[in-house]
Each structure stands twice: as structure tokens, then as C-alpha cells.
Amino acid sequence: MAASRSRKKVPARKPAAGKPRAAAKPAARKSAAKPAKPAANPLGLEKKAPGQFDTLQEIALEAYRKMPAPVWDHLMGGADAEMTLRRNRAGLDGLALRQRVLVDVRQIDMSTSLLDQRMEIPVFPAPVGGFLSKVHHEGGPAVARAAVSRGTTAFIATAAKPSLEAAQAAVDRKLVFQLYVRGDRGWVEGVLDRVRAAGYAALCVTVDRNYYGRRERDIVSGLPVKEGFGDQSYQASLSWKDLVWMKERVGLPLIAKGVATAEDAELAVEHGADVVYVSNHGGRQLDHAQGSIEVLEEVVRAVAGRAEVLADGGVMRGTDVVKMLCLGARAVGVGKLLGLALSAGGEAGVARMLELMESEIRHALGLMGLTSIKQLGPHWLREVPVLGTPSSVSAYPLLEDAVRRGR
Numbered sequence: 001m002a003a004s005r006s007r008k009k010v011p012a013r014k015p016a017a018g019k020p021r022a023a024a025k026p027a028a029r030k031s032a033a034k035p036a037k038p039a040a041n042p043l044g045l046e047k048k049a050p051g052q053f054d055t056l057q058e059i060a061l062e063a064y065r066k067m068p069a070p071v072w073d074h075l076m077g078g079a080d081a082e083m084t085l086r087r088n089r090a091g092l093d094g095l096a097l098r099q100r101v102l103v104d105v106r107q108i109d110m111s112t113s114l115l116d117q118r119m120e121i122p123v124f125p126a127p128v129g130g131f132l133s134k135v136h137h138e139g140g141p142a143v144a145r146a147a148v149s150r151g152t153t154a155f156i157a158t159a160a161k162p163s164l165e166a167a168q169a170a171v172d173r174k175l176v177f178q179l180y181v182r183g184d185r186g187w188v189e190g191v192l193d194r195v196r197a198a199g200y201a202a203l204c205v206t207v208d209r210n211y212y213g214r215r216e217r218d219i220v221s222g223l224p225v226k227e228g229f230g231d232q233s234y235q236a237s238l239s240w241k242d243l244v245w246m247k248e249r250v251g252l253p254l255i256a257k258g259v260a261t262a263e264d265a266e267l268a269v270e271h272g273a274d275v276v277y278v279s280n281h282g283g284r285q286l287d288h289a290q291g292s293i294e295v296l297e298e299v300v301r302a303v304a305g306r307a308e309v310l311a312d313g314g315v316m317r318g319t320d321v322v323k324m325l326c327l328g329a330r331a332v333g334v335g336k337l338l339g340l341a342l343s344a345g346g347e348a349g350v351a352r353m354l355e356l357m358e359s360e361i362r363h364a365l366g367l368m369g370l371t372s373i374k375q376l377g378p379h380w381l382r383e384v385p386v387l388g389t390p391s392s393v394s395a396y397p398l399l400e401d402a403v404r405r406g407r
């Protein structure tokens with residue numbers, strides 16, 4: 001996955017034009033018409049306009065070409081040895097889809113809901129904080145508009161710029177605010193009051209960040225990443241009681257993000273979580289943790305319908321979304337893919353990424369012989385050996401090739 005440090009700027013790839021055709025044989029009789037020019041593009045390959053993405057791979061490739069290596073590593077890397085990051089992908093790759101044929105699949109319903117809000121697609125931008133403003137002048141509002149334009153919600157991170165108010169004000173749909181505790185209790189109070197006043201639909205508290213993960217790519221590259229301020233020990237001291245207090249203070253439904261065991265799922269529900277969000281932060285926090293999809297079933301079983309369940313971790317493809325839905329997620333978040341799309345094409349890039357996700361999910365369901373995501377369940381999956389080496393780029397063979405070549 002590592003970006004080559006000596007990555008050179010390379011000119012945009014030219015379309016494969018093929019060999020020029022051999023000159024035409026002279027006509028037997030002279031014709032008045034001009035001799036036909038050799039076709040410049042006999043394979044019919046046309047150069048795409050910049051920013052025209054027909055596949056998720058192109059989005060990822062464009063982002064790779066645009067991003068300086070330390071920023072790329074910050075987005076695509078994980079904690080320590082990056083085992084959890086790999087397990088997120090390995091868990092997904094270790095499941096195959098079953099398929100049925102000869103079913104009328106002209107109409108396919110991909111809609112779902114989160115806390116009674118309809119979502120046209122079961123995918124949403126996960127909270128991605130300070131990174132957004134590293135690659136876009138207006139991260140939060142751009143992501144919010146793109147998500148709402150595709151009929152889904154967005155999770156707006158505490159660190160999203162320019163402010164939590166600006167992101168919510170950019171759209172006329174209520175979004176989800178994600179809280180990172182970055183200061184002391186007084187600081188949290190202030191943020192919660194602003195969240196309520198701004199009109200958010202729900203509060204998502206990220207609970208897997210009592211310590212900041214050791215992201216060694218950032219440590220080595222020296223990329224300045226702001227960890228927090230104020231009393232860091234408050235963040236490390238948080239308990240379930242604080243979650244109850246936060247929910248009361250903000251007066252909104254509560255989402256607990258970062259749950260990875262049945263025990264914590266049970267506690268989350270007991271302490272008032274309306275949504276349990278299975279996540280390991282994309283492999284950026286505890287290394288050597290299990291992959292998200294590997295823990296999804298036990299969490300869904302423990303929640304037992306008392307709360308809604310969301311999930312993220314390693315999702316790069318429509319088929320990944322389908323697998324998470326099979327195991328009980330209501331909708332699925334994308335983190336790295338959001339960062340790639342915003343870097344590649346700004347707001348339009350994020351909207352296009354969601355559109356392509358929708359298309360991939362529709363294709364997967366259609367080819368499985370399904371007309372609604374509500375038909376999905378564990379019986380559509382089979383455990384299989386993982387092929388290749390799972391990594392944050394392995395879902396996109398063209399990107400994998402480019403990273404291997406260092407461009």
C-alpha cells in the first residue's frame with residue numbers, strides 16, 4: 001500500500017491508440033474522393049475529460065496522482081503494523097456471494113433508513129475530520145451537499161471545517177454530528193449546545209479513541225495532525241455514564257461509533273444508544289483488532305433489534321456494502337473512499353462516488369437475483385479463501401498496479 005517516496009509526476013496517460021494501419025492499397029481507378037486517413041483510434045478508445053469518472057478505480061487513481069505522498073499515507077494508512085486495516089479488507093474478501101438466476105430484476109429497491117430518515121442508498125460518508133480541509137477548501141459543506149444530492153445522510157466530524165454550523169446549514173436535511181472529545185467537559189458542553197442549536201438529527205459519539213492511534217506513517221513523515229487540546233486525560237477517562245450525560249445534554253438520538261464486541265453492544269443499548277455503529281476507525285486505532293465485518297454478526301445478535309446497526313471498515317465496493325448488509329448492517333459508511341473522492345473531484349467527486357456505489361450495488365443485487373436489499377441475509381454469503389494480499393488499495397487492481405509502479 002505504501003506510496004513510493006520517489007513518486008514522480010507523470011504526464012496523464014495517453015489513450016492506447018494502437019498501431020497505425022498499413023497504407024491502403026491504391027484504388028484500381030482514380031476516385032474523386034480523398035483517400036481515407038488511417039484511423040487515429042482504431043480501438044475506439046476515447047480520452048476522457050479530466051474528472052470524468054466511470055468507475056471508482058478512476059476516482060482512486062486520480063486522488064493518488066494528485067495527493068502528495070504524506071497526505072496519501074495519512075488517508076490510506078492505519079495504526080502500527082496496519083493489521084486491522086488489512087483485516088477489514090481480508091474479512092470482506094473472505095466472503096463470496098451466492099447468486100440466483102432468471103429472476104425479474106428490472107426494479108431494485110436500495111432504500112433504507114436511519115432513525116426514521118429515509119436513505120435512497122445504504123451508503124453514507126463516514127465522519128472524516130481534519131483531512132477534508134487538507135484536500136478541499138470547504139470540506140464539511142461540500143460532503144454534506146454531495147451526500148444529500150444522492151439522497152443519503154452525512155456524518156459531520158468535530159474537526160470538519162469551516163464549522164459544524166456551516167455543514168448543517170449547507171443542506172435542508174438534518175445530518176448526523178460526530179463528536180470527538182478533544183477538550184474537557186466544559187468544552188464538550190459547549191459543542192453539544194451548538195450541535196443542538198444547529199439542527200442536527202443525531203449525535204454520534206466516537207468511543208474507540210480514548211488514546212490517539214499510533215499512525216506511524218504520519219509520525220515518520222512529520223505530517224502535522226492536531227490531536228486535541230485541553231485536558232487529554234478527560235478523553236481517556238470517558239465511560240458509559242458520560243454517554244448518558246451527553247445524550248441528555250444534547251437532547252438527540254445517540255449513535256455509539258466504534259463498538260466491536262457483543263459485550264459493548266449490550267452496554268451501548270443499556271446506556272441508551274439508539275444506534276450501534278460497528279467500526280474500528282478504518283484500522284487507525286487499535287491494531288491487531290478484528291476486521292469490522294468479522295465482528296458485525298456478534299454485535300447484531302447482541303443488539304437483537306433494540307437499536308439500529310451501522311458498520312464501516314474497508315468498504316470500497318458495492319459488493320462490500322452488500323456483504324455488510326447481509327450480516328445485519330442497516331447502512332454502511334465509507335471513510336477512505338470519501339477522502340479519495342473529495343481529493344479527486346471535490347463535491348462533484350463525492351456525489352459521483354456515491355452514484356457509482358449505487359450503480360455497483362444495483363448490479364450486484366441484480367446479478368444475485370434480488371429486487372430489494374431487504375432480502376439480504378447471512379445465507380447469501382459463503383466463507384472462502386482470500387485471494388491476493390488485502391490492503392487499502394487491493395479493491396482496485398488498477399490502483400494497486402499504479403502504487404506498485406510508484407505513480
Ligand SMILES: Cc1cc2nc3c(=O)[nH]c(=O)nc-3n(C[C@H](O)[C@H](O)[C@H](O)COP(=O)(O)O)c2cc1C
Binds near residue numbers: 127280312313
Ligand atoms: C482521514 C480519516 C479521518 C478520519 N476522521 C475521523 C473522525 O474525525 N471521526 C471519526 O469518528 N472517525 C474518523 N475516521 C474514521 C472513519 O469515520 C471510518 O470509521 C473509517 O474510515 C472507515 O473505514 P474505511 O476508511 O476503511 O472506510 C477517519 C478516517 C479517515 C480515513
